[in-house]
Amino acid sequence: MxxxxxxxxxxxxxxxxWVVEVDRDACIGASACLLADRSFALDxxxxxxxxxxxxxxxRETLLDAARVCPVLAxxxxxxxxxxxIYPE
Ligand code: SF4
Known part of the structure; x- marks a missing residue:
């Protein structure tokens, strides 16, 4: 990947x-965003x-991935x- x-x-x-970014300092590796498996993976x-x-x-899957991230990363x-667009 x-x-x-x-x-x-x-x-x-x-x-x-869109422009998409993960805040690496905030990310706790919770993996919830991996529901969008064409977009995200863990390093x-x-x-x-x-x-x-x-x-x-x-787009909706990508948005869902952002919504389920517990730390809004x-x-x-x-x-x-x-x-x-998100977080609102
Ligand atoms: S759901 Fe959020 S905290 Fe978890 S891996 Fe994805 S970006 Fe990181």
């Missing part, structure tokens, strides 16, 4: 519509990274406007 961006494995990463440090296949994920913004 390769991260989309090797230098910044947890993002920020631009997808079709050797137990932190979520963003996969190269994130563009294949349904997944941040999603509108790519065009920069407006925060």
């Amino acid at each position: 390769e991260p989309k961006n090797i230098k910044n494995p947890s993002g920020p990463i631009a997808t079709k519509d 050797d440090e137990g932190k979520a990274i963003i996969l190269g296949t994130i563009d294949e994920e349904e 997944i941040k999603i913004k509108n790519k065009e406007t920069g407006e925060t």
